[in-house]
Amino acid sequence: MNTSFDSFQKRRLQSSYVSVVVSIALVLFMIGVLGLVLLKSTKVANHFKEKVVMTLFLKDDVSKKQLDKFKTAIQKEAYTKNLAYISKAEAAKSYKRDLGEDFLKFLGDNPLKNGIDIYLNATYVTPEKMLELEKKYIKNNYVAEVNYDKPLVKLLTKNIKRMSFWLLVLSGFFGLVAIILINSSIRLSIYSKRFNIKTMQMVGATKRFIRKPFIWQSIKLGLLGAFIAFLGLSIVIYYVDSYIPTLELIKDYVSLCYVTGGVLFIAFFITWISTFFATQRFLNLQTNDLYY
Template sequence: MSSKFDTYQKRRLKSSYFSVIISIALVLFMVGVLGLILLKSTKVANHFKEKVAINLFLKDEVSKKEIRGFTAFLEKEPFTKKVIYISKSQAARDYSREIGEDFLTFLGKNPLKNGVDIYLKADYVTSEKMLALEQRFQKNAFVADVTYDKPLIQLLTKNIQRISFWLLVLSSFFALIAILLINSSIRLTIYSKRFNIKTMQMVGATKSFIRKPFLWRSIQLGMLGALLSLIGLAIIVYYVDKYIPALELLKDYITLVYLVSGVVVSAFLITLISTFFATQRFLNLQTDELYY
């Protein structure tokens, strides 16, 4: 009879451990997916920002040699991502292609100017910084005019700030849910052993001695849950990279390191802290309070 009861208890204990691992894995997977979105949102935002260009139209009297020197100078500027020189003849061909007819046959001459498109690094694509660059280039002796899409910059900045804010709020919410769910799972597991804890305490075992195996077991369960969640995240990353290659997920080693580190550290800290306080609670209970 005792043997059957022990077998039942062991089976029940394994089932409890399994449910804890699955709970941790599911919660960490959910948080990991949201963390991945949060980490990649910056890259996606930067990708769109770096498509924005400031258009410099050069004066007619600027020579080709001066233009080469000017573009070489711009390429070395800290705000520059890429510089593209567009000659007035190239600009005329592009414009004729857009309107579907050769406008030069009507005008007799090319009214367009040589231009330089400066694609900026993401950090410089803000209304304030681009206005400062515009004012700077307007004072340049080679530049006749400076243009860029101001409404687009304002809209882009506003939307990126709004999306980043709500992603941060959502991430914080799910992180809180993760902590509560994992904490509840671990507390239930320790609750089932509250009588063992009190028995060990009654025979003279110290609190640290009693707590140690619970902490170690919870950390092991947390790491197993983290491993399962990382396997799920690896599958997600693989398929996202396959169908949306522009994100370059598999090549973005920094993001992947942050993601893996975040999941593992979260699993370790949450299980460690939850187990510590759960065991502390039962260690401080009186014997008659264990039945409530």
């Protein structure tokens, strides 16, 4: 009779562990996918920002020595990601290709100016910062005119802010759901052992001694759930990278490290804190209260 009861208890305990691991794995998988979306959305947004060009049209009397010195000074600035010098002759050839005819035959002289295209770092591509740069360079003795697509910069900034806001809202919501689900699974697992906890307490075991094995067991289950979540994430990353190679998910080691570290931290922290408070609750209960 005792053997069959022990077997039943063992099966019930194993079933409890499986449900906890599955719950943790699903939640961590969801968090991992959301983390990847957040990280890649930032990279995609920065990619588009860094395609915005600010062109400095130079005065005709700027010498080659002055030009080289000016380009070197721009290149050293914190906001400069890259720059390209386009001579008036190269600009004329480009216009000729676009128009399909040689406009210089009608005009005689080349009315275009030598220019420097500045590709800015993403953090500087905002209407305010680009306006500051425009005011700075329009006062320069070498610059005749500053040009960039102002409506595009405003639209890009507005859409990125809106997207970032909703992604943060979703992240907060799913983060809360993750905490609640993992906490509930852990509490149910501890609830099934509440009589064992009280028995150990009644024979003189300290609260710390009682909590320790439960915390370590929960952390192990959390790490096992994280491992299963990583398997699911690996499959998703592989297929997404196959269909959308431009995202370079597999090669983006920094983002993958952030997601891996974040998932492991959540698996460890939530299981630890949930087990701590769940065991503390039953340790503080009276024996009669354990039946309710």
